[in-house]
């Protein structure tokens with residue numbers, strides 16, 4: 018059976034990979050000339066890579082780790098020391114660390130928190146620990162119920178001192194969803210904390226050894242095409258064409274460079290597009306259905322990813338850093354963290370600017386100027402005096418609508434992978450799965466969609482593999 022999939026982000030590619038395993042023939046249609054969607058990357062005229070986002074893989078990502086294993090590319094994940102490193106705004110240029118010892122969970126996390134005395138006082142740690150007890154005892158059910166509160170509200174309800182939010186959770190919520198704790202749903206932070214506390218290596222981080230497009234997406238494409246599937250770039254789906262029953266009869270493909278539009282038909286159809294363009298493309302009869310109406314509650318959040326090349330080494334830290342600065346979220350010196358971007362003499366900082374709503378429409382030079390001002394706090398030794406670090410070049414990648422904005426109440430708007438239209442399925446990080454809007458969420462959603470298809474439509478082949486979901 019042929020399955021047409023609109024979108025070659027991680028969800029669309031994972032869906033195609035698992036459909037291939039189950040004996041289907043996927044045809045992935047990607048609007049742009051690059052694979053990966055929100056993990057897409059480009060090479061500039063000097064051969065330097067720049068990316069849509071600084072991407073971190075966590076130990077708590079079972080499905081994406083399984084995918085690396087199945088593609089035999091596990092060695093491309095560069096695991097870092099088990100620690101979380103925060104800048105200290107009150108002492109510019111210094112760091113505070115949460116070091117996880119090599120003991121079972123949750124003790125490694127508890128020891129990491131207790132040993133850090135720079136950011137939280139003992140009474141603050143104890144009050145925060147007490148506040149977390151319901152989440153630890155009642156687990157995911159409780160975490161889901163807390164979707165009605167922002168994380169700021171939840172902290173107040175649990176009597177956690179406001180300094181805990183300021184010191185730790187502004188940085189964490191900006192890293193997880195590019196917004197502040199007064200906007201983010203408690204479910205997002207509690208889900209992450211639960212994974213980090215329940216799994217020994219849950220918060221351990223890895224960087225890919227090169228660009229996600231080449232080092233992760235391409236092997237998935239090779240896997241699919243070697244087994245008879247197809248992945249087409251520059252193939253925008255313009256419209257979902259319906260038959261008289263309201264089912265999909267084809268994807269209308271926009272003709273590029275003066276070519277006429279064409280109809281692509283398949284046995285089954287999947288949208289792996291982000292939720293914002295999907296909403297625009299919904300055919301009129303579907304808009305009346307509650308299942309599709311619920312999507313109105315989801316909308317992508319803006320974010321900006323910057324790459325700054327300097328004339329010297331700014332740091333030798335080989336890890337992700339939480340900037341704790343007003344404009345920036347996380348950052349890393351990619352010349353240390355990523356094999357393909359390595360440079361022993363010069364730094365390339367990749368930085369996430371969030372919340373980005375007031376910056377997304379500003380010019381690249383304004384954004385870079387404001388970022389450099391923040392770097393004076395992060396690297397005072399290199400941005401003061403006569404011998405200041407020189408910016409050699411930069412790239413700014415803006416994503417006006419990235420992952421769905423996870424404000425309180427969003428969980429009820431996330432759709433299942435199965436739709437009321439029997440030959441049409443959804444996949445994507447915003448669809449309902451337990452890993453939020455992330456690479457793990459995207460891969461898991463792709464797998465769940467392939468599973469839903471396999472459960473509802475058996476292809477007429479015998480050598481198929483079951484699709485197992487990691488928890």
Ligand SMILES: Cc1cc2nc3c(=O)[nH]c(=O)nc-3n(C[C@H](O)[C@H](O)[C@H](O)COP(=O)(O)OP(=O)(O)OC[C@H]3O[C@@H](n4cnc5c(N)ncnc54)[C@H](O)[C@@H]3O)c2cc1C
Nearest residue numbers: 024026027028048054055070072073254445446455456459
């Ligand atoms: C700055 C940034 C940093 C991030 N950091 C992390 C991180 O550290 N860790 C983590 O786990 N996650 C991170 N994420 C989130 C992660 O990138 C996403 O959750 C994930 O990649 C989403 O995958 P997806 O396949 O669901 O959607 P997308 O990647 O958005 O894929 C959708 C695809 O559909 C295509 N498309 C759209 N319309 C059409 C059409 N009409 N026809 C055909 N194709 C179409 C798009 O071009 C795109 O390729 C980050 C995201 C950003 C933006």
